[in-house]
Amino acid sequence: MSDPDLSLLSTGELLRGIVDEVTEIRAREYTVMQKIAELNRRGAAAEFGYKTLPQVLQHAVRWDPKTAKRWVEQAALLSSEITPTGSEVAARLPITAAAASEGALSIEHVAVVAEVMKTLPGTYEAQVVGYAREFAPAAVRVLGTRLIYGLYQNDPEPRDPEPEPAGNRLTLRQGKDGGLKVAATLDAVTGAKFVTLLDPLAKPRPTTGEGPDPRSLDERQGDALAELVDLTLRADMLPEHGGEPVTLTLTMRYQDLAAQTGAATLDNGEPIPADQVRQLACSAGIIPMVMGSRSQPLDVGRRSRLFTAGIRRALVARDHGCAFPGCHRPPKHCDAHHIHHWADGGDTRIDNGVLLCRHHHTLIHRSGWEVKIEHGIPVFYAPTWLDPLRKPRRNQLHPAA
Template sequence: MSDPRLPLLSTGELLRSIVGKVAEIRAREYSVMQEIAELNRRGAAAELGYKTLPQVLRHALRWDPATARRWVEQAVLLSSEITPTGSEVAARLAVTAAAAAEGTLSIEHVAAVAEVMKTLPAEAEPRLAAQVEAQVVDYAREHAPAEVRARGTTLTYALFQNDPEPRDPEPEPAGNRLTLRQSKTGDWKLAATMDAVTGAKFATLLDPLAKPRPSTAEGPDPRSRDERQGDALAELIDLMLRADQLPEHGGEPVTLTLTMAYEDLAAQTGHAVLDNGERIPVEEVRQLACSAGIIPMVMGSRSQPLDVGRRSQPLDVGRRSPLFTAGIRRALVARDHGCAFPGCSRPPKHCDAHHVHHWADGGDTRIDNGVLLCRHHHTLIHRSGWEVKMEQGVPVFYPPAWLDPLRKPRRNLLHTAA
């Protein structure tokens, strides 16, 4: 509900009110950073079973990873430190900390000042560094963060233009690099750099598959060279999936699991889902199911596997082994579609199979006692107050009491199976 007094204020009064309230918000942000710094000093992450403090803040405050890291980084820069002997050392950005405490600087301003200070030569005198920080902070009091970065660059260049450039990034060593991203339309885009030997091997594999098709009554092959090489790469991937020796994920050769509801399969309607989340029209299902490296999985009405692969495989090995078989893992992939921890989007290839009731404590190795967890969340379940339970055939997670005193159950709603 809007404040009925607002229409009575002049434009100047409104703006002054906004400026004052934003200053209060910034001062409160500084106070929060001091508390974050104290958590960091006392090792709260390890105390709670987490690897890093940003991971704790992600769960406590529902922050994105980058946001949590930024707050912790700024908190450390703006806070004093206590030495093992008990003496206090001033904050690394003491001038910036004082301005932030006043409510003058936002966390974005603090990040901009920190970036400028990182550009100073490592051998710069502390007195000169303090002078640079003071000048940059004075500029930040009246300008936006982007302008602070630009001004800081100009200032440091003027002060140290005759010095060597120790902070220029070193050229990356030659090697193999591949960038692979999926677009919103579902297509994949890749860019690669290969060393001379690897590139020659790849070209040798691709060349026979990329040759123009023989001329027909319709004329010569109309595809461009790039199109022919793209089709050749797709054919090379199919050949790899049919190879005898493939790298492994979770103890079995690389495969894609094709999951479809039994009712849809019988009626030949709807779609199937690959374990990377891609939806496949029913018309393509039969063709894909015949491919090596693609495992068909039929699901019942309660998302429980009815059949794994081309022959029924046991989904319960009891106490015989603590290791999940390939068949059980495929069933877990079909059910969980990746890390089952709430909010995690990691795909199956980055996940381990975890015993909900630990095998060492008497738990069986079977599908209804297993859950897929990425390495980070697998560690978290073992070391922190988070718990996972199987309820109606699906994994449900309960947060620690410090995060949610009511410990309300949570599920991962990002994956298709959820």
């Protein structure tokens, strides 16, 4: 049968066709893994005169050694095994196998789920596979890491020596041309402070008649560091970000802070132990924020076209970064977006605002994606070509999720 004339299909039909065909490809990949597992059970490598099955596959389908080994390993995880006594043992990742058989997971997804499940109890497999059905493998790895941290963060480790606290290191080398070479290693808190100061100064310059900013990221950050040195010499002129002086935000439950348990999270999602938070609180101003029953911040801003510093602070506390599903961008990379646009009568309130990185801000304005506030939380709906049922989606990458 000849291929259909693609020029006769609408753009939405083309994209829907890609989604359907990739799903079919993934389902066929699962079938291939089942056949690989059966070859392994039969000891096919020895039958063909090879040491291992990956070596057979390298020659049979022209895979690189690493690729062949990965397929054999994933096949073993998704298939039942026959013991020497002839009894059958269920697959080690049965829920993952079921999702892969539907075409919902790629082999890359399976590899990440297997990696995460090495540390988590088996009861978490359904939750991790649920992530994998909605997000790319890299996002699933981040979500899995957060699950692991939340599960084991308070476990005692009596056999392990207390780790040495990460110290700050700064190496300065004067060059022959008079320039200075700088190399630094900073602990998590100091590093977050440094990035918070540097980031607004390292943004690309606005496009002018001469075109966009030609500097590379390294060049922009170098120029930002030079500007930061000048600003430090003029301490009363420190930069602003999001309409307020540069601020390091840590979020945690007050009960945990008082009891010195658990951890807080920085803007970038890094966990900070409670004792370090208490130490920071001794020398830093604290801005309390009253939260609603579902942890949504109450309305703190005044009616205006631009989001005020107070409203943005509340959005940061609620969204913890770009709210778009699967995006890990921290608050300092985000704009405050009017869900119901100001020009269309939308108010500048917390329940009409959402944090979005520049890329997803543009996407929301120009595509079929929609965002709504439901029960005080941003919820996104994909275009029909991506999800005909338009199921609600949330970003589960940020600590607040």
